Each structure stands twice: as C-alpha cells, then as structure tokens.
Amino acid sequence: MTPAPATAGPAALETLHRVWGYDAFRGEQAAIVERVIGGGDALVLMPTGGGKSLCYQIPAIVRAGTGVVVSPLIALMHDQVSALEAVGVRAAFLNSTQDADQRRRVEQALLDGDLDLLYLAPERLSLESTRTLLDRVIAGPGIALFAIDEAHCVSQWGHDFRPDYLQLSMLHERWPQIPRVALTATATAQTRQEIVSRLELQGAEQFVASFDRPNIQYRIESKNQPLGQLLQLIRTEHPGDAGIVYCLSRASVEKTADALVAAGIEALPYHAGLDAATRSRNQSRFLREDGIVMVATIAFGMGIDKPDVRFVAHLDLPKSVEGYYQETGRAGRDGLPSTAWLAYGLQDVVQQRRMIDEGDGDQAHKRRQSQHLDAMLALCETVQCRRQQLLGYFGQQSEPCGNCDTCLAPPESWDGTVAAQKLLSTVVRLWRERHQRFGAGHLIDILLGKETDRVRQHGHDELTTYGIGTELSDQEWRGVVRQLLAQGLLAVGSDGYGTLVITEASSAVLSGDRTVMLRREAPRPTRASKQKAG
Ligand code: ADP
Numbered sequence: 001m002t003p004a005p006a007t008a009g010p011a012a013l014e015t016l017h018r019v020w021g022y023d024a025f026r027g028e029q030a031a032i033v034e035r036v037i038g039g040g041d042a043l044v045l046m047p048t049g050g051g052k053s054l055c056y057q058i059p060a061i062v063r064a065g066t067g068v069v070v071s072p073l074i075a076l077m078h079d080q081v082s083a084l085e086a087v088g089v090r091a092a093f094l095n096s097t098q099d100a101d102q103r104r105r106v107e108q109a110l111l112d113g114d115l116d117l118l119y120l121a122p123e124r125l126s127l128e129s130t131r132t133l134l135d136r137v138i139a140g141p142g143i144a145l146f147a148i149d150e151a152h153c154v155s156q157w158g159h160d161f162r163p164d165y166l167q168l169s170m171l172h173e174r175w176p177q178i179p180r181v182a183l184t185a186t187a188t189a190q191t192r193q194e195i196v197s198r199l200e201l202q203g204a205e206q207f208v209a210s211f212d213r214p215n216i217q218y219r220i221e222s223k224n225q226p227l228g229q230l231l232q233l234i235r236t237e238h239p240g241d242a243g244i245v246y247c248l249s250r251a252s253v254e255k256t257a258d259a260l261v262a263a264g265i266e267a268l269p270y271h272a273g274l275d276a277a278t279r280s281r282n283q284s285r286f287l288r289e290d291g292i293v294m295v296a297t298i299a300f301g302m303g304i305d306k307p308d309v310r311f312v313a314h315l316d317l318p319k320s321v322e323g324y325y326q327e328t329g330r331a332g333r334d335g336l337p338s339t340a341w342l343a344y345g346l347q348d349v350v351q352q353r354r355m356i357d358e359g360d361g362d363q364a365h366k367r368r369q370s371q372h373l374d375a376m377l378a379l380c381e382t383v384q385c386r387r388q389q390l391l392g393y394f395g396q397q398s399e400p401c402g403n404c405d406t407c408l409a410p411p412e413s414w415d416g417t418v419a420a421q422k423l424l425s426t427v428v429r430l431w432r433e434r435h436q437r438f439g440a441g442h443l444i445d446i447l448l449g450k451e452t453d454r455v456r457q458h459g460h461d462e463l464t465t466y467g468i469g470t471e472l473s474d475q476e477w478r479g480v481v482r483q484l485l486a487q488g489l490l491a492v493g494s495d496g497y498g499t500l501v502i503t504e505a506s507s508a509v510l511s512g513d514r515t516v517m518l519r520r521e522a523p524r525p526t527r528a529s530k531q532k533a534g
C-alpha cells in the first residue's frame with residue numbers, strides 16, 4: 001500500500017483558517033500536524049521562522065486535552081501566551097516567575113480542562129508535585145501531547161545545553177501513550193542523533209525542512225575598523241532598518257550602542273548585566289517600534305519573532321556555525337532581502353582559542369569547542385559559496401547561491417607559502433635562539449622592519465628575519481596570521497598572553513613540503529555592487 005499523501009485533515013485546516021486566518025500550511029507543517037494528531041511522535045528540524053509553533057499548537061487544539069509545551073524560554077512565555085490568547089486560544093504557563101497563587105489558578109484551569117496549551121519550564125518537571133498534577137490531568141480532561149521546544153538543548157556538547165532537558169526522557173517513560181513532538185532549528189546529524197537517543201524518540205518520524213534562507217545574503221569580511229565598517233553597512237544599505245548587532249562582551253555591547261547613538265542611529269543595548277526592567281523595556285521597543293538597532297550579546301534573540309529584521313551584524317566571531325546560523329536566522333523572517341554580515345579578525349581567533357584553553361570543562365569538552373571554532377573559521381576563510389558551505393555543514397547539498405559575498409565577488413587565492421615561511425621562521429627563531437614568544441603585532445613589526453621601542457629593547461633588529469616581509473602591508477600580514485591560525489599552521493600559546501607558537505603541521509611548511517594557499521583580502525561587495533552586477 002502506498003502511504004497517503006501528506007494532507008492535513010479537515011479539522012487541522014479548519015483550525016488554521018479559523019484561529020490564525022492563514023490560507024494554507026507551509027512546507028512540512030501539514031504532514032507534521034497529521035502525524036501528531038494521529039498520535040505519533042515527531043522530530044521536527046526547521047529553521048527559525050519556518051513555522052514550528054503551529055506544528056504543536058494545532059494538534060493541541062484538535063486533540064482532546066491540553067497540549068503541554070516544555071520550553072526553556074521562560075522570559076518569553078508571557079508573550080507567547082498573550083499572542084495565543086489574542087487569537088482566542090486558551091493558554092497559560094507555569095514557571096518560577098509566578099507566585100503560588102498564580103500557579104494554583106493555572107493548575108485549576110488545567111484540571112478543569114480549560115486550557116488548550118500549557119507552557120512549562122523544564123525544571124518544573126523535576127518536581128514530583130508537577131508530575132502528579134499531570135497524572136491527575138491525564139486521568140481527567142487529558143493531555144493532548146507533549147511538545148519539546150528547542151530540543152537541541154538536550155545535547156550535552158552542543159552550544160546551548162540545559163541540564164534540565166536531560167530528564168525529559170521521563171515524559172516517555174512515565175506517559176508512553178501521549179504523543180511527543182520535539183522541535184529545533186539546529187540540525188547537524190550529530191545533534192539529531194543526540195536528541196533521538198536522549199529523549200527516546202527512536203519511534204518518531206523525522207521531518208527535516210530545508211535550512212536554506214534564500215533571502216539572506218551572507219557576507220563575512222575582515223575586521224579593520226569594526227565600528228566604521230558597521231556604520232558603513234547601516235548607512236549605505238540599511239538606513240532606518242531594524243537590525244541586530246551581536247557583540248561578545250557586555251562592555252563592547254555598551255560601547256557599540258553608545259557609538260551608534262552618537263552617530264544618529266536609534267540603537268539600544270541588551271545583555272545579561274542590565275537589570276530586568278531595562279532589558280524588557282529595550283526588547284519591547286525593538287519589537288514594537290520601527291527601525292531600532294539592538295546591540296546585544298547572544299543572550300538576546302532566542303524565540304524573538306520580529307519579521308522585519310533587515311540585518312544581523314556580528315562584530316565578533318560566533319563560537320560555532322550553529323550559533324551563527326541561529327543568530328543570522330533572525331534576519332528576514334518575512335522573506336524579504338536581508339543581510340547577515342560578520343566582521344572578524346585575528347584577535348577573534350586568538351581570543352577564542354584562549355577562552356577555550358582557559359575555560360571550564362574537561363579535555364573532551366575543550367576538544368569539542370575547538371571543533372566548533374574550526375568549523376566556524378572554515379566558513380570564514382572559504383573561497384567557495386558561503387551558503388553552500390553553511391548548508392553543507394547541516395548535511396544539505398546545494399549549488400552556489402549567487403547571493404553571498406564569495407559568489408558575488410569570488411575571492412582570489414594566492415600562494416602564501418613564502419609569506420608563511422617568513423612568519424613561521426620568525427616564531428621558530430625567537431623561541432630557539434632567545435626563548436621568547438610574542439603575539440601577532442610584534443611579529444609583524446619584525447617582518448616589516450619597524451623600529452619600535454620593543455624591537456630596540458629586545459634587539460630584534462638583529463634577527464635574520466627583520467625587515468624581510470615588506471612586500472605585504474601590516475593589514476595583509478594580519479590576514480596571513482589569521483588564516484594560518486584558521487588552517488592550524490599556527491597556534492595560540494597557553495601562556496594566556498596571545499603569543500603565537502608553531503604546530504606539528506608547521507614543519508612541513510618550513511621544510512617546503514607543503515604549500516599554503518591563502519585568500520586575498522579584497523574589498524567585499526555591498527548590496528549596491530550586487531545590483532550593479534545585475
Ligand atoms: P519558528 O518557531 O519556526 O521560528 P514560528 O512558529 O514563530 O517559527 O513562525 C514564524 C512566523 O510564520 C510566524 O509569524 C507565524 O505566524 C508564521 N506562520 C507559520 N506558519 C504559517 C502558515 N502556514 N501561513 C502563514 N504564516 C505562517
């Protein structure tokens with residue numbers, strides 16, 4: 001028997017029309033909704049903005065009983081519930097921000113069968129009182145389904161691990177008869193496997209949507225004057241547009257937001273160091289007003305549903321491709337052309353390697369973080385289509401997109417073997433002859449033959465490599481160092497000062513057995529140059 005085509009039954013479609021006023025399901029939504037309404041488990045991998053929420057909201061309404069949604073986004077539960085109430089869906093949440101009285105009222109509504117949807121913070125499920133409450137609901141009005149939102153949070157080595165998610169396997173163990181739908185926008189094969197095994201979703205049907213976001217133009221350029229580059233992007237391509245600027249630290253968030261405001265751009269800061277009232281005021285201004293630029297750490301954005309974010313800019317290197325994809329995915333949910341722009345430089349690589357070395361966690365954890373960083377660096381340094389590389393990372397094959405910086409202006413590569421040898425041999429000499437290690441800045445000063453105080457003080461003008469690198473500019477040398485770091489031909493020393501050391505792979509370069517191809521740092525295209533190109 002051939003399986004029936006994935007059409008959503010009349011009840012699902014009727015709910016879509018009546019409650020949300022939408023004409024049709026999108027992509028895999030219909031098949032997912034049918035699967036869950038029929039009582040089966042599902043694992044849904046869909047990019048941000050793909051429409052995951054309806055995949056559990058509609059079955060929750062169509063099936064008897066309440067749909068219980070486990071979500072880590074406590075700060076957003078209130079907004080999510082209000083949005084549902086606004087379209088007439090009976091929804092509520094239970095989390096630690098409520099007092100006992102509020103919680104009691106929600107529990108009563110649940111027991112009375114007065115809720116279509118209940119949002120639950122994962123830690124509430126570790127309370128036996130919550131478990132017995134759900135037992136009573138099942139014995140009474142019933143539970144329609146369990147939805148596990150942001151399911152990648154169960155992945156221990158992923159970029160967003162929440163320990164409370166590990167216990168969610170109990171849902172299946174305690175209530176095997178209730179269908180479960182796990183949803184995430186993170187889709188590497190490894191994460192998927194981890195979700196299946198940790199949540200005991202072996203019987204779940206998997207729905208994997210395309211991760212392509214064709215309306216997003218991906219661009220990555222080298223960081224020279226970050227603020228100037230950002231202002232240029234905003235002024236020439238996105239004046240008056242809403243956007244998000246991600247920075248790594250709270251201090252740089254503050255500094256960048258101030259600088260944008262000083263330049264006449266309506267920018268607001270957002271990071272975990274601001275008090276809750278300021279954070280929520282800034283967030284709601286960003287959501288409700290037009291053309292606000294939110295300057296934020298990655299604490300901002302999860303679950304934010306603003307359709308017309310026209311650009312996402314990163315002033316610091318994201319720690320993983322997953323993170324980069326998620327953060328850039330907040331641009332252009334409405335399908336209109338949007339920009340994902342990242343500026344990254346040598347310091348990013350040095351700093352992140354150092355953070356991994358000095359950070360918490362065992363060797364396996366550090367190795368994993370290193371792999372995440374390497375994949376991110378490979379995306380930054382690729383001479384191929386960014387989108388192809390990005391989708392390939394998520395296991396999806398595609399053709400060059402014609403709408404990313406490397407497609408619009410294919411980067412030239414050049415033979416950087418001699419340059420690499422000059423740099424590496426300077427590192428080797430300093431160590432062998434003088435037992436000294438230095439960071440990139442001073443090494444480049446030596447190669448350029450600069451007469452700095454430090455050069456004089458250490459007598460580095462006597463080194464045989466002093467002044468042998470004047471064929472490249474300071475900036476070009478920084479590009480060489482950055483790319484050698486990315487290729488694993490240089491490493492950051494473990495002394496915590498960002499000094500550079502050679503690696504095992506360096507010796508093949510020094511002996512002339514390995515050529516080093518580098519990408520030339522050309523001026524990157526803007527949207528305007530794309531239009532010119534047709
Ligand atoms: P995700 O959770 O995957 O990021 P959402 O569930 O928030 O995405 O949906 C993104 C946007 O798309 C929302 O504004 C939602 O209302 C809208 N949407 C989802 N499904 C449909 C549909 N079938 N037709 C029209 N709009 C939809």
Ligand code: ZN
Pocket residue numbers: 384385386387388400401402403404405406407408
């Ligand atoms: Zn491309």
